[in-house]
Amino acid sequence: MGIIKDLLKEELENSIRIKNDYKEALKKSPGGSLIRKKIRGHKYYYLAYREGKKVKFVYKGKKLSKDCIEELKKSRHLRLKYKDLIHRLDKRIKYLRKALRGKEDA
């Protein structure tokens, strides 16, 4: 039983650590969606993101290079990926904590 418990503990520690790493990575990578506004016939690019209840728009320019658009797309994809993995890790952590709380047979 000790071996299984040690394995579960190790898995729990790993899961918590990687979850924190994902959270850190989320903080570092720019969030939001790239949107194009049409104002008086001209197109302008903005990065839209939510801050609490408000949606903020950060002006990015009239024209964006392909590289810049690609970079923002990649960043968005990564943020979604990290959020999904954090969600899965939350479930795993909950499950492992529950398993570790269980009583051992005498």
Add this chain to the structure above:
Amino acid sequence: MEKKTHSLCLEVLRRLDKAGILQDLIVIGSWSIYFYQYYFNSKGYSTFIRTTDIDFLVPIPPRFHKEVNVFELVKDLGFLETYKGSKGYIKLAHSDLTIEFLVPERGRGTNKPYLIPQLSINAPALRFLDFLIENTISINADGLRIKLPHPAAYALHKFIIFKRRTKQDKHDRDIEGALRVFHQLIRSHKEPETRIIFNKMHPKWQKTILSNLKSIDELEIIDILNK
């Protein structure tokens, strides 16, 4: 092993292969146990593994035909570049799989990470890994050609190092994995190959293996190796 871990591992291997560097890496650790099924081709062989870490052994000096940033190669799968310990060993961590690179330790050894600029990573140097580099096999798995230590080398290597483990869990895992592979070698009539690899080892290492096996009452294996 979870299905997600398995498919993620294969995807990583596929990308390394496409980037042209898989041929220069050796998959070691528990994942070799899984891939040995393609070598043994036996229904009785259990491929069960309990780890999500995949270790790649890099022969030194590294001779890669291409320069590849490994982290950039797998970043979009959700891997993070993490730094382990005070020395800053790089690990590529994911919720379902952790990738680590290792190199053999030579001479007096060092506690500094070994830099592999061709892959934009570093790796800890560990003892006895040269023995695995000298005895490798290649298998075909899911359309990939993967280099592994010979199963006999894998088992013998574990029989040396399990005593050096400080964590009981890793110590037990080493023994369990080594015995599983060794018994399959016997079932697959690979005793002569196993003995050849054992006899190629340094006498001091052979002595260590025999004494370690004695400490866990594996007298049958001692007899097979001594024949």
